[in-house]
Amino acid sequence: MTEQARSPWQLAIGIFVAKRLHRLGLWVVAVVVLLAVYAPFLAGETALVWWHDGFSLPILADLFNRRSYPKPHDLLFNVVAVVLPFLILGWRLWRADGWRKLRWSVVIVIVACAACLVPCIPRSGTSWQALWSDRPTTARTSLTAAALQEAGTVSTPAWLLPPIPHRSDATYQGALLKAPGERYAATGARFWLGTDAQGHDVAALMLHGARISLTVGLLATGLSLLIGLIIGAVSGYFGGWVDLLLQRVVEIMMCFPTFILVLAVVAMTSRDIFIIMLVLGLTGWADIARLVRGEFLAQAVRDYVVAAEAMGLPRWRIMFRHILPNTAAPLLITATFGIAGAIGIEAGLAFLGLGDPTVASWGGLLNQGRENIRYAWLIYTPGLAIFVLVLVLNLIGNGLREALDPRAQR
Amino acid sequence: MLAYLIRRMLWMVPTFIGILVINFGVLRLQGMTLSDELAMTGSAKSGEGGERKVEKAGAAVENLLSRFRRTGNDLPALINLRAFSTETGMRATLESLERKLGGEARESERNQREKDLWLYGRHAVLPLAAVLADPDQARLHGPASLALSLCALTSINVEDLDRLSKERRSYLLARNDELKRLRIDFDNTNAAGFRTNDAQSATKAAALVALVQRDVADFQTNWTQRLGSVVAETGFIDFLSRLATGRLYSSTRKEYVFTIIADRWQVTLWLNVAAIILAWGVSIPLGMWSARHEGSLADRTATSGLFLLWALPSFFIGTLLLHHFATSTGQGQEAWFPNKGLSSPGSYWLTPWDYLRDLLWHAALPLFVLTYGSFTALSRYMRANVLEQLSADYVRTARAKGCDETRVMYGHVQRNSLITMITLGSGLLASLFGGFVFVESIYVIPGLGTLLLDAAKQQDAPLLMGSTVISVLLLLVGILLADLLYAVADPRIGGRYD
Numbered sequence: 001m002t003e004q005a006r007s008p009w010q011l012a013i014g015i016f017v018a019k020r021l022h023r024l025g026l027w028v029v030a031v032v033v034l035l036a037v038y039a040p041f042l043a044g045e046t047a048l049v050w051w052h053d054g055f056s057l058p059i060l061a062d063l064f065n066r067r068s069y070p071k072p073h074d075l076l077f078n079v080v081a082v083v084l085p086f087l088i089l090g091w092r093l094w095r096a097d098g099w100r101k102l103r104w105s106v107v108i109v110i111v112a113c114a115a116c117l118v119p120c121i122p123r124s125g126t127s128w129q130a131l132w133s134d135r136p137t138t139a140r141t142s143l144t145a146a147a148l149q150e151a152g153t154v155s156t157p158a159w160l161l162p163p164i165p166h167r168s169d170a171t172y173q174g175a176l177l178k179a180p181g182e183r184y185a186a187t188g189a190r191f192w193l194g195t196d197a198q199g200h201d202v203a204a205l206m207l208h209g210a211r212i213s214l215t216v217g218l219l220a221t222g223l224s225l226l227i228g229l230i231i232g233a234v235s236g237y238f239g240g241w242v243d244l245l246l247q248r249v250v251e252i253m254m255c256f257p258t259f260i261l262v263l264a265v266v267a268m269t270s271r272d273i274f275i276i277m278l279v280l281g282l283t284g285w286a287d288i289a290r291l292v293r294g295e296f297l298a299q300a301v302r303d304y305v306v307a308a309e310a311m312g313l314p315r316w317r318i319m320f321r322h323i324l325p326n327t328a329a330p331l332l333i334t335a336t337f338g339i340a341g342a343i344g345i346e347a348g349l350a351f352l353g354l355g356d357p358t359v360a361s362w363g364g365l366l367n368q369g370r371e372n373i374r375y376a377w378l379i380y381t382p383g384l385a386i387f388v389l390v391l392v393l394n395l396i397g398n399g400l401r402e403a404l405d406p407r408a409q410r
Numbered sequence: 411m412l413a414y415l416i417r418r419m420l421w422m423v424p425t426f427i428g429i430l431v432i433n434f435g436v437l438r439l440q441g442m443t444l445s446d447e448l449a450m451t452g453s454a455k456s457g458e459g460g461e462r463k464v465e466k467a468g469a470a471v472e473n474l475l476s477r478f479r480r481t482g483n484d485l486p487a488l489i490n491l492r493a494f495s496t497e498t499g500m501r502a503t504l505e506s507l508e509r510k511l512g513g514e515a516r517e518s519e520r521n522q523r524e525k526d527l528w529l530y531g532r533h534a535v536l537p538l539a540a541v542l543a544d545p546d547q548a549r550l551h552g553p554a555s556l557a558l559s560l561c562a563l564t565s566i567n568v569e570d571l572d573r574l575s576k577e578r579r580s581y582l583l584a585r586n587d588e589l590k591r592l593r594i595d596f597d598n599t600n601a602a603g604f605r606t607n608d609a610q611s612a613t614k615a616a617a618l619v620a621l622v623q624r625d626v627a628d629f630q631t632n633w634t635q636r637l638g639s640v641v642a643e644t645g646f647i648d649f650l651s652r653l654a655t656g657r658l659y660s661s662t663r664k665e666y667v668f669t670i671i672a673d674r675w676q677v678t679l680w681l682n683v684a685a686i687i688l689a690w691g692v693s694i695p696l697g698m699w700s701a702r703h704e705g706s707l708a709d710r711t712a713t714s715g716l717f718l719l720w721a722l723p724s725f726f727i728g729t730l731l732l733h734h735f736a737t738s739t740g741q742g743q744e745a746w747f748p749n750k751g752l753s754s755p756g757s758y759w760l761t762p763w764d765y766l767r768d769l770l771w772h773a774a775l776p777l778f779v780l781t782y783g784s785f786t787a788l789s790r791y792m793r794a795n796v797l798e799q800l801s802a803d804y805v806r807t808a809r810a811k812g813c814d815e816t817r818v819m820y821g822h823v824q825r826n827s828l829i830t831m832i833t834l835g836s837g838l839l840a841s842l843f844g845g846f847v848f849v850e851s852i853y854v855i856p857g858l859g860t861l862l863l864d865a866a867k868q869q870d871a872p873l874l875m876g877s878t879v880i881s882v883l884l885l886l887v888g889i890l891l892a893d894l895l896y897a898v899a900d901p902r903i904g905g906r907y908d
Contacts, residue, residue: 248424248425248428249428251421251425252424252425252428252429252432254840255425255429255840255882255885255886255889256429256432256840256882257840257843257844257881257882257885258844259843259844259847260843260844260847260862260878260881260882261432261436261878263847263862263863263866264433264436264866264874264875264878265436265439266866267865267866267867267869267874268436268437268439268869268871268874269439340721344723347723347725348723348725348848351725351848352725352847352848352851352863353867354863354866354867363725366725366726366729369729369733370729370732370852373729373732373733373737373749374733374737376733379726379729379730379733380730382726383723383726383729383730384726386723386726387721387722387723387726390721390723391717391718391721394717394720394721395717398717
């Protein structure tokens with residue numbers, strides 16, 4: 001057997017994947033992401049398939065309806081939901097046929113994406129904005145289905161509803177604090193995880209809450225990575241008084257109890273979920289900056305940096321094209337922990353009643369559990385979800401540290 | 411030693427100032443500004459067709475202004491050039507407020523300038539009086555009288571009561587009434603701009619000018635005062651001086667911020683101190699035990715168990731414990747723990763022993779929730795330290811001279827491992843801090859955390875800032891103490907600076 005040359009990253013991935021626990025962690029994250037992406041298909045009132053006056057897929061038309069999904073992150077997830085199968089198909093084709101057919105698989109992906117988006121554009125609207133706009137929500141819902149069933153209409157309609165036929169933002173009258181598994185009187189559908197004090201379906205809330213948690217984790221961490229990177233790189237590469245000044249700023253940020261700062265800013269500005277993300281991103285960069293600075297200090301005296309400087313390369317190029325890739329490993333580790341932290345803080349804010357009231361959030365549900373302390377499912381469901389997601393992200397972070405840190409390997 | 415301590419304290423000054431700056435920035439982020447509030451109450455654009463009703467607008471602005479003056483929000487954030495306002499400038503501002511067809515200013519801009527005019531305070535009084543005294547400017551007399559009356563208005567609040575003598579106060583109240591009475595009625599339409607429709611406008615203007623002349627000492631400033639006000643009368647300095655003199659005033663609670671905090675902060679302090687002692691007290695033996703049984707099943711179980719504990723959000727565990735142990739099932743069965751507060755009603759009359767027991771009974775759950783999260787990090791650090799020390803030469807020497815394992819562990823290794831644990835103190839304090847907000851809110855403990863949360867929910871900026879500053883001060887003092895302990899424990903630190 002010939003020894004195939006492997007890059008450090010491939011080696012690290014090999015070490016990481018070798019452990020069963022890490023593979024499990026990756027699977028859990030993948031499942032959470034898939035649940036979040038396909039939340040409308042799993043929980044919603046809009047039928048997946050409807051056969052009554054001709055065959056139609058109401059859910060596809062509803063995905064880009066601004067009235068059903070008012071927040072921009074929902075649009076993003078919905079686009080991913082539509083595009084993901086085609087991306088996977090294209091990836092498989094690419095893997096199967098090698099580099100020669102790469103061009104074709106790209107074409108297939110693009111055509112497929114375009115093809116699946118075309119029927120979503122309403123025919124009445126001509127402008128591109130019509131893709132995501134206000135339009136009347138489709139009538140093909142669980143309630144219509146129940147009404148049709150009761151009436152026994154002339155032409156037999158057929159439909160396929162999502163497994164949880166309830167919206168996350170709808171309050172169901174007469175179904176307050178139902179225990180898990182109880183039925184809704186109007187439609188006969190079960191509340192698999194019960195309902196809360198306002199009559200929301202907990203299962204639907206959980207699925208749509210996963211979207212919020214993931215968005216907050218990714219965007220907030222992305223922002224802090226960006227800020228931390230720039231500040232840390234400048235501080236570590238230039239040194240001198242710039243370093244001294246920036247280190248003071250970092251020290252202030254480290255000393256400041258971040259949670260209290262976030263609390264104050266969110267209370268004083270706005271409870272919009274994107275403002276919360278922004279604030280989390282703006283306050284979470286101190287650790288990253290410190291880390292990047294250390295790496296840059298260590299790398300700046302290496303031979304390849306000296307060589308690059310001797311060649312007269314501009315500084316930003318040396319910093320961001322030559323040194324930065326060498327700091328990617330610790331950054332990846334910190335970012336994983338950062339995502340877990342951001343998810344935790346957002347849930348905490350929502351738990352304290354300072355979250356965005358217009359979106360479904362796990363922390364908000366837990367807050368309901370605190371206010372209705374006797375109802376265990378309102379505590380366990382969101383609490384365990386936050387716990388598992390944070391735990392798994394920490395697990396992956398630890399695994400990455402083991403795999404990427406040469407000192408840990410020995 | 412002393413040098414080290416002074417050095418650490420000096421480093422804290424920029425940190426504290428930085429935190430104050432951030433605080434002030436947050437204060438200025440306050441959702442409502444004067445123009446927002448006016449837009450909401452609708453008094454800025456009262457009536458149809460841009461017609462202004464002087465009394466209505468004046469009364470609303472007065473209320474808002476007194477609130478803004480109380481929080482220091484009437485001052486510009488960083489630099490204040492109002493003291494250098496002149497008659498010409500005032501006239502230009504007034505003219506730009508007009509609604510003539512094709513007038514240059516847009517609505518939002520006009521609102522902004524109008525707001526500026528009201529917020530100028532005493533600096534605008536003399537220039538405005540000059541406008542009023544000029545009969546050629548009769549067109550502008552209406553708005554000028556309104557602006558003058560608002561600028562010269564002295565808001566008399568609860569906080570001023572003890573500072574003013576009785577005569578002075580009644581004099582100021584009478585002057586305020588006079589100022590209100592002397593406002594010239596005018597309207598402002600798209601067609602005609604400002605138009606005075608008050609028969610007594612000339613008399614009123616003259617009376618206003620006379621009033622200003624009578625109290626000219628209140629409004630006049632000389633050059634040094636003006637230069638001083640450039641910096642001294644800015645929002646940040648105002649905030650600092652309010653903070654330093656304890657004049658931060660919470661409008662929602664009608665009380666001084668520090669009076670509210672005074673009977674709250676000790677609860678939080680004791681809770682945190684107890685939590686820190688508990689966290690270290692549990693983690694150190696746990697870490698040593700783990701290190702002694704390194705690699706055994708028990709050690710591995712403890713490691714994974716602590717890893718799980720680390721990921722458990724404290725608000726989840728807090729709620730869960732509240733659900734299981736502090737909620738009565740409703741079948742006549744008492745809960746194991748009380749579900750709120752830190753003492754039973756009537757605990758004041760208990761004997762010291764019973765009081766202590768009552769307190770521990772109440773504090774058990776909150777303390778556990780506050781501490782369990784730090785067990786993981788601390789005990790892992792301790793474990794790593796002990797393992798590192800165990801491979802040191804002196805341990806081999808100790809074993810060679812015949813010490814048994816217990817003596818090696820507790821006589822030699824423990825002391826050296828503890829030094830590193832003390833250094834962790836200052837680093838971990840900041841990250842542990844903040845958990846008390848959850849705990850206090852879940853278990854309804856009247857401390858700084860619940861205060862912070864209430865202030866945040868009511869958007870009470872002064873209270874929020876006051877309690878944040880006090881929390882941060884507690885944290886900084888804690889960090890300083892940890893540094894001090896470190897210097898005491900490790901003689902190398904003290905030696906380096908002396």
